[in-house]
Amino acid sequence: MATSTGAPQPPSEASLKERFFRYFQHEVTDLQEQMERLNKTAYAGGERNDAVDHCLAGIERLSHEVKDASSYIPAYDQRTYGEAIKALSEKLQNIRNSFAPPKKFQFKTARKNPSAISLSDVAELAQQTKLGVLGYQSDTSNANSSFAPTPLDKMSPSEEKLEPELCAGENPQGIKEDKVSGIRKPSFSNANSVTISNHSGVHIILPTSASHATSSGTVSNLRRCVVDLSPPTSNGGAFAGLALKNIKDSLIVCGHVAGPIHITSVENSVIVTACRQFRMHASRNTDVYLHCSSRPIIEDCEEIRFAPLPEKYNSPDISVSQNQWDQIDDFKWLKSEPSPHFSLLPASDHIKEEVWKDIVPGGHSVSLDDVLRALAILH
Numbered sequence: 001m002a003t004s005t006g007a008p009q010p011p012s013e014a015s016l017k018e019r020f021f022r023y024f025q026h027e028v029t030d031l032q033e034q035m036e037r038l039n040k041t042a043y044a045g046g047e048r049n050d051a052v053d054h055c056l057a058g059i060e061r062l063s064h065e066v067k068d069a070s071s072y073i074p075a076y077d078q079r080t081y082g083e084a085i086k087a088l089s090e091k092l093q094n095i096r097n098s099f100a101p102p103k104k105f106q107f108k109t110a111r112k113n114p115s116a117i118s119l120s121d122v123a124e125l126a127q128q129t130k131l132g133v134l135g136y137q138s139d140t141s142n143a144n145s146s147f148a149p150t151p152l153d154k155m156s157p158s159e160e161k162l163e164p165e166l167c168a169g170e171n172p173q174g175i176k177e178d179k180v181s182g183i184r185k186p187s188f189s190n191a192n193s194v195t196i197s198n199h200s201g202v203h204i205i206l207p208t209s210a211s212h213a214t215s216s217g218t219v220s221n222l223r224r225c226v227v228d229l230s231p232p233t234s235n236g237g238a239f240a241g242l243a244l245k246n247i248k249d250s251l252i253v254c255g256h257v258a259g260p261i262h263i264t265s266v267e268n269s270v271i272v273t274a275c276r277q278f279r280m281h282a283s284r285n286t287d288v289y290l291h292c293s294s295r296p297i298i299e300d301c302e303e304i305r306f307a308p309l310p311e312k313y314n315s316p317d318i319s320v321s322q323n324q325w326d327q328i329d330d331f332k333w334l335k336s337e338p339s340p341h342f343s344l345l346p347a348s349d350h351i352k353e354e355v356w357k358d359i360v361p362g363g364h365s366v367s368l369d370d371v372l373r374a375l376a377i378l379h
Contacts, residue, residue: 016069016072016334017072017073017077019295019329019331020069020072020073020331022294022295023297023329023331024062024066024081024084026260026277026294027058027062028062028084028088030058030241030259030260030277031055031058031059031062031088032088032091033240033241033259034051034054034055034058034241035055035091035092035095037051037215037216037240038051038052038055038095038099039095039098040192040215041192041193041215042192043099047192047193048099050218051216052092052096054243055092056092059085059088059089059092062085062088063082063085065331066078066081066082066085068331069331071334072334183203183204183205183362183363184202184203184204184205185204185205185206185207186204186206186207186210192212192213192215193213193214193215193216193217193218194206194210194213194214194216194217194218194219194229194239195217195218195219196218196219196220196222196227197218197219197220197221197222198220198221198222199221199222199223199225200222200223200224200225201223201224201225201368202225202226202368203225203226203227203362203368203371204225204226204227204228205227205228205231205361205362206227206228206229206230206231206232207231207232208231208232208234208235209232210231210232211232211233211235211237212237213232214232214233214237214238214239214240215239215240216239216240216241216242216243217229217239217241217242217243218242218243218244218245219242219243219244219245219247219252220243220244220245220246220247221245221246221247222246222247222248222250222252223247223248223249223250224248224249224250224368224372224378225247225250225251225368226250226251226360226362226368226371226372227250227251227252227253228253228255228360228361229242229252229253229254229255230253230254230255230256230272230313231255232255233255233256233257234255234256234315238255238256238257238258239254239255239256239257239258239259240257240258240259241257241259241260241261241262242254242257242260242261242262242273242275243261243262243263243264244261244262244263244264244266244271245263245264245265246264246265246266247265247266247267247269248266248267248268248269249267249268249269249372249377249378250269250270250372250377251269251270251271251272251360251371251372251375251377252266252269252270252271252272253272253273253313253360254271254272254273254275255273255274255313256273256274256275256315256317256318257273257274257275257276258275258276259275259276259277260275260276260277260278260279261273261275261277261278261279262279262281263278263279263280263281263283264280264281264282264283265281265282265283266280266283266286267283267284267285267286268284268285268286268377269286269287269377270286270287270288270289270351270375270377271286271287271288271289271290272288272289272290272309272310272313273288273289273290273291273309274290274291274292274309274313274314274318275290275291275292275293276292276293276294277292277294277297278290278292278294278296278297279296279297279298279299280296280297280298280299280301280304281298281299281300281301282299282300282301283298283301283302283304284301284302284303284304285302285303286303286304286305287304287305287306287307287345287375288304288305288306288307289307289308289309289310289313289351290306290307290308290309290325291308291309291314291318291321291323291325292323292324292325293321293322293323293324294324295324295327295328295329296324296325296327296328296329297328297329297330297331298328298329298330298331298332298341298342299330299331299332300332301330301341301342302341303341303342304341304342304343305342305343305344305345306325306326306328306342306343306344306345307325307344307345307350308323308325308326309323309325310351310353310356311353311356312353312356312357313356326344328342330342351374351375355374355375359371359374360374360375
């Protein structure tokens with residue numbers, strides 16, 4: 001992978017609370033949107049259960065992150081954040097109950113916590129001076145606290161890292177392979193979401209006909225692959241949300257994501273995406289070509305390099321939106337010096353536009369290894 005020497009200056013210590021508040025608002029909004037989509041998620045094939053597990057994991061992760069931020073968030077604000085998380089948990093439980101109501105003679109009753117703030121209040125935290133989150137007038141309660149981050153491995157069972165042997169054998173997604181070019185094109189004709197998992201050494205391109213399946217997407221457990229999800233998102237069919245997990249030595253072209261993209265355990269790879277929120281965990285030695293309308297966030301990452309979105313994947317809708325691809329926040333670096341965990345890729349090291357146009361799409365005379373070598377993923 002190409003190396004970089006440039007790095008932006010970090011924000012001041014005082015801005016950490018504002019950054020966390022802004023991040024907390026984004027995550028709460030994202031979780032609420034995911035919950036609202038649960039009623040529209042198919043029950044068959046375990047899709048709804050997976051979506052519920054994803055919400056549970058998101059709430060648990062947000063709870064851990066509030067604890068991790070205890071060194072610079074006043075105790076009162078921590079309690080307020082905690083009450084907001086509790087309100088999210090109650091909302092999710094109510095939605096789950098609507099799917100499978102409790103048995104008639106069950107004696108267990110649910111009680112609403114009178115101290116829990118409403119979800120609408122969460123979106124208005126910035127205007128509530130009693131919180132002191134944006135003003136930071138009262139932060140003495142944390143003067144002696146220490147920053148003790150929770151390891152990323154301590155996640156809910158649904159988010160635990162998987163270490164299966166990756167294979168390109170049978171796949172339930174109905175992927176058909178072009179015998180000449182070697183490119184596989186899944187149809188997802190009967191799906192409302194996209195899942196591509198457990199492959200090694202394959203080139204997969206999502207066809208434009210899969211635009212109806214972009215309510216959500218998951219790409220996981222890949223090694224030495226090229227996956228292009230951008231065709232169905234090029235004409236307004238953006239993913240509502242996308243998750244990338246456990247990927248090595250691969251190129252993932254994500255296309256347009258209208259909501260958040262969550263990236264976990266990606267190594268020696270290249271990611272291309274335009275999204276509203278960017279969140280990367282536990283990843284290393286990866287180049288990210290990005291258009292993001294909010295500040296990208298990384299945690300527990302090393303050797304992450306950022307560059308602007310290639311022109312090939314740009315569009316009028318993307319171009320007019322705000323782009324903060326180079327305004328990265330490292331939530332696990334609180335020192336005044338620049339974070340050593342990420343950098344901006346110098347223009348001289350950007351992948352040339354003709355590579356994106358002529359080599360990355362593959363073809364009869366372009367092999368999978370040709371693509372990976374052109375991106376310096378393979379040498």
